[in-house]
Amino acid sequence: MNVNETDLRNIYCVGRNYRLHAAELGNEVPTSPMIFTKPTHAVIRMEDGLLKLPGSQGSIHYEAELVVAVGRPYEPGIRCDELFTAFTVGLDLTLRDVQERLKAKGQPWLAAKGFRNSAAFGKWLAFPGSTAIKEGDFAFRINDQEVQRGNANDMVFDLQLIADFVGTNYGLGVGDVLFTGTPAGVGALSDGDRLDVRWNEESLGRLTVAIAG
Template sequence: MKIIAIGMNYQLHCHELHAGEALPQEPVIFMKPDSALLKDGKPFFIPDFSVQVDYETELVVRINRLGKNIAERFAHRYYDAVTVGIDFTARDLQRKYRAEGKPWELCKGFDNSAAIGDWIPVERFKDIQQLNFHLDIDGKTVQRGYAGDMLFKIDQIIAYVSRFCTLKIGDLLFTGTPVGVGPVQVNNHLEGYLEDEKVLDFYIR
């Protein structure tokens, strides 16, 4: 199982963290190892190598078929469930690595940096590209997203990624975060919602 993640997929988020940079012309792809997965409501422990770990709330889809060079018009056949996830980012390390022109996988791919909620079958929704999602921390909404605002839609991303690497059953696709990212603190209570249904619920330790 691999975790495929998309960076800079919402215009306002691009301006939030990358002011002055041009919007991407192709999906920005990075990977997380399977050891990054955090599920079943288990707590997230802030690692000792970072002083600023940020939440990035995202829609996550689950791949359910083997696929390579998938045409965009057929991409919807390759995922069967959706949830809300958190792409935890060691922001201080990311700034350091970017400034030095070095790869920044370590700030994204560390253990438990890919939290996911409960899966909901895609057939529950008329169009997952029209879904709303949000994150509450300690009972206050801190981030909202609408899948229709993605620069690159889910089916486009699947078609693009499958040109380079084979998608396998169980792979996860983190589709990018909207504007509103921020740091987590010990004892924060994170709750993620897909439309009005809570699918993600865990604490920061």
Template sequence: MSATAPLVVPAAPPVLVPVAGGGAFPVHRIYCVGRNYAEHAKEMGHSGREPPFFFMKPADAIVVVPAGETGAIDYPGLTADLHHEVELVVAIGRGGRDIAPEQAGEHVYGYAIGLDMTRRDLQAEMKKQGRPWEIGKAFEQSAPIGPIHPKAATGTLTHGAITLSVHGQPRQRGDLGDLIWNVDETIAAISRAWTLAPGDLIYTGTPAGVGAVVRGDVMEAAIEGLGTLRVAVR
């Protein structure tokens, strides 16, 4: 097809996440890791170091929240049980396939705070029926994110508090060191199934304490070294 062929429908604009210090990160794919903190796995009815598993969200699930601002998401349809999940997000700056864990850090551009919003009732029903989870996870506005902080500025993040509160009341608390599959192992595992590309984001999992939010709630997520992410539900 000719590169100059006219578009028959409008092209979607690129999804860009601001980078702390300047610039923008163009989003390619969004990978999410399931049950990657032991205590969260237990609260979801599982235990042990099971092999990592993944699901994906579309790029337009992203809701960009600039530093120091309060973002907003709409309460989605079809659910009465919208849950928060605070996560460390890893931004991939260099692609590759079959990446060894020892080299995985070379592919990291930076880190951000993200929320994996989940229609828990729909997810639970799909699990019960043995069907895919997309309706519970991959909906619009389901992946709020703060600015990406370059690894060159933060260093490699392997430990540090990760928390979430609603109206100032603590809900989730953990440490990045509690990840069942650490960032390097996660990158290696994903790259065996897909070819990672610059612009990919990896939502690395959430600690225990997930719970429901309603319209009017304000979530404040924080990761040591990355600041805070504030998002209101409207």
């Protein structure tokens, strides 16, 4: 299953969609999906290259997530099994110090979430359906050590609810993708870290971190 990142239109992300992740950052679990976006210029494919990141704005945190791709326009009543055609494991990277300052001021998160290379995608796979995807785990390794593991069963808002919420309020169409939230275990990246995103123990993509001042 191939998704051409150059044809992406909208990158929607769901914040605080795993209870333990919300708790580890001292945040309340939302009562409706918390949606933010990333620009398409943030996209990088995980193909054994370098993940070039800024080093002058504080710590850069990783957040491994299931990512789903939209294969047809959203319409009321559509099942997410019809809407999504592919999925992967990706990284939603965050300038955490910048985000905390923005949150304190009540300002948008773009500067913390939308910088270049902040949306990393592994290899795309055919979407197996909303039930079958709960039978597999996604994981993230740094330097061959697992730091995150998640399962769609643990989402606060499931894929159907996310699809309906985003489709109704903002629209969903071909070329749109959804980051669906990260489990507990987020932390900072360091220069030289070797990153590996996995689905059911199969590697979907690798990158090596290069942090520049």
